[in-house]
Amino acid sequence: MTGIVLRNMVEEHVIEAYNNLAGHFPKFCGCDTCRADVLVFALNRLPARYVATTEGKVVTEFNLDKDQMRATIDVTMMDGFKKVASAPRCGKTKPQLL
Ligand SMILES: [Zn+2]
Numbered sequence: 001m002t003g004i005v006l007r008n009m010v011e012e013h014v015i016e017a018y019n020n021l022a023g024h025f026p027k028f029c030g031c032d033t034c035r036a037d038v039l040v041f042a043l044n045r046l047p048a049r050y051v052a053t054t055e056g057k058v059v060t061e062f063n064l065d066k067d068q069m070r071a072t073i074d075v076t077m078m079d080g081f082k083k084v085a086s087a088p089r090c091g092k093t094k095p096q097l098l
Pocket of ligand 1: 029030031032033034035088089090091092
């Protein structure tokens with residue numbers, strides 16, 4: 001059988017969390033470098049959860065408690081936003097909102 005693709009569900013949730021949370025950090029730069037730094041920060045701290053998919057359909061069961069996983073991901077992502085916002089590698093800082 002061909003067409004099996006492995007997907008890390010945590011990676012998808014991390015990207016989703018990025019989109020949901022970025023707006024809560026007005027000092028966060030948000031350029032490609034800073035975005036990647038936050039995603040890498042979180043993904044290196046969270047255990048990967050792979051599923052096998054075929055043609056976009058998940059073919060293995062995903063038995064994790066998704067709410068618990070989302071909460072863990074959100075907390076880790078917030079740490080990442082704070083860390084990257086405090087010292088962005090791109091050297092840019094957003095004008096501070098008064
Ligand atoms: Zn940046």
